[in-house]
Amino acid sequence: MVKEKVKVGIMGFGTVGTGTYKILTDNFEEIEKQVGAPIIVEKVLVKNLSKERDVSISEELLTINSDDILENPDIDIVVEVMGGEKPAYDYIKKALENGKHVVTANKELLAKKGDTLFKIADSKGLAIEFEASVCGGVPIIRAFKRTLCTDKVNKIMGIVNGTTNYILTKMADEGSEYNEALKEAQGNGYAETDPTADVEGYDAAYKMAILASIGFHMPVDINKVSIEGISGIDKRDIEYGKDLGWVIKLIGIAQEIDGKVEVGVSPVMLPAEHQMAKVNGVNNAVFVNSDSIGELMFYGPGAGQMPTGNSIVSDIAEIAKQLVLGNKMLSNCSFDKPKEYMEEIYASYYIRLNVINKPGVFAKIASVFGNFDVSLESVLQKKTEGDSAEIVLITSKVNGIDFRKSIESLKALDVVNEVSSVIRVEGNGND
């Protein structure tokens, strides 16, 4: 059935919903030309009908009743931009059951229930598009689904959270402490009053689960994603990193080695000359290593009303182009069976220790690492304060079990006052 008009219902009218509406109205004619038919917003689900908005919209379009969209036979595409797991899951499920295509920006929902929703959609020949769920305006989902799909992806590294990248950039550029930088981010609207989801890495973990799932063609279990945020980053580690030619970023890593995958988010030391190390402020970037292409990087705004709005609109256009031709939808995500997760990660680490400042300390520390087969690339004494000293160590690539055991043994050493920091190192030629 060929469509002469494509009708859209928008569920949620916050930042992204408003941006979506603005682009669909402001670029109406150009989008019609690209798609081959007009795209018409039929209904918008809001929480409060009388709220003041920063966009002019006819009152007749607004509704507080989700069924005005989900049960509306005129609507072809449901745009879900409410966020959160509930009631978004129920709404999307109902939309699919009623034969509607779905565009969503909901990273949490896709990370937790994506596989189930894709299966429902595929069984009914419906599309679920989700470009806006990862990296706002950066077309990274389409790059995976349409270009990297014919290649074999080995590793994905993402700066997928703008808030934490802003904070780390501030700390690096201005020597701020974490708490100062966080306050500044909150003042600028780059961080929420409760910043937990961003600074503790949960937001990034959802996004990495989505990227890993389309990169490795498998449903990723969000509970298997290791998560460490940036609230423990000390400005001294940023300074010492600088001395070593390294930069600290909150990096999402997804990799497949010998058929086993790792998906995780943590602070990482990167060489300053690495493309990802140069991504500053609230910007996002995704770096991909694959067999045929080699290294790709996608860079751009990770959030914002208009960038994320454009991702939503481009997804609507993607579906609408097929509807206009009376085409069947391409299948959503051809997931294979889940691959096994790595039991242990092999990685290099930066370690900062506070030790008693006396002869023979280096030797004791080195022998602990020797006992667990952990090789050291360098050992640097950074600072002496009275009877204590700060030592920075860089390990070669090591097995996680051996590494953790060596850290435990270090803690037990009488000459070690504290293991102050442990930060993964990537891109230093060891991988």
Place this chain on the structure above:
Amino acid sequence: MVKEKVKVGIMGFGTVGTGTYKILTDNFEEIEKQVGAPIIVEKVLVKNLSKERDVSISEELLTINSDDILENPDIDIVVEVMGGEKPAYDYIKKALENGKHVVTANKELLAKKGDTLFKIADSKGLAIEFEASVCGGVPIIRAFKRTLCTDKVNKIMGIVNGTTNYILTKMADEGSEYNEALKEAQGNGYAETDPTADVEGYDAAYKMAILASIGFHMPVDINKVSIEGISGIDKRDIEYGKDLGWVIKLIGIAQEIDGKVEVGVSPVMLPAEHQMAKVNGVNNAVFVNSDSIGELMFYGPGAGQMPTGNSIVSDIAEIAKQLVLGNKMLSNCSFDKPKEYMEEIYASYYIRLNVINKPGVFAKIASVFGNFDVSLESVLQKKTEGDSAEIVLITSKVNGIDFRKSIESLKALDVVNEVSSVIRVEGNGND
């Protein structure tokens, strides 16, 4: 008509053709899973049947007769990877006339005849895909056609030629002269024996014409693309640029201002902290400024057998997915009427002069610029040698007519021995 197998004919078996064949065979099963049907190479057009190849292929697949592909009723998709205008144009035209979809890597042909070919294809409901024609393995064409199509593109800046970027990187990092760096590039296989197409900017111009056409939705006249290469770059300009915090890159610029477009390729001074300034060696990058998204950058390998091969294969998959579903093809490029080209460019410039070293010279030079309303942002004396001196000037953004007149007047000044260099400046906050 639903396809259970998709058959491909490859025309040309050089670097890219071989890469395409390797990926289609090595990733056969994964691609079949993604596409929903196997993709089978039916015939490969070669120049010489008995040539030794670095890939194992059945002799029965090889042919020296183009009609074995173009007139072969079994073949659904013709992959043209021969390059050059002739006979590629005739082959592609014949393929379309015979109802075959086309995938091509041919930048020269698309830049010169793309509009005609797209029209033929659209009139017959056929697809022409060309991801491999610009930036090898970087999925930039799809980003424009599928994501930026709903946005309004204002400016595209591209490092789209790896050879020249390699040479400029060498000159910057090692202080080499142009000729030394070129020789090294030739020694490493990064530059041809006759490097003209690369170093004089023609290759980049073709690619920018393609990007501008899909960015601004218009056929771009290759004769309207201004072209300046890097053979005139002196290592002193690179050094002086460094002192100013700038880097010289061969940049393709396409921009639309008030409905008029500029498309050109030239050496450009960029601030060292600009994302594009950090793209080194043979890598490519495309930077896009658009209304909704803001700034995006795509980075990756601009050439090479496997990266470019993957772009071809992803294009084949794109068409095959629709064939498998019995779908109609999306229209190729919804070009509007050509927009007008700017008569004059507004830009800032770096100028290096050799002048007579005596009092009053600065004043004479400054008054020439004053006469033509050209403001100077800075005037720096770089070097004195006997009775001559080297002066570097940076202008504000100026009108091209005024700028050229002021340069002509400078040349006529008795105190000016030579206008040694004129290099456009971008990204310095004036635009």
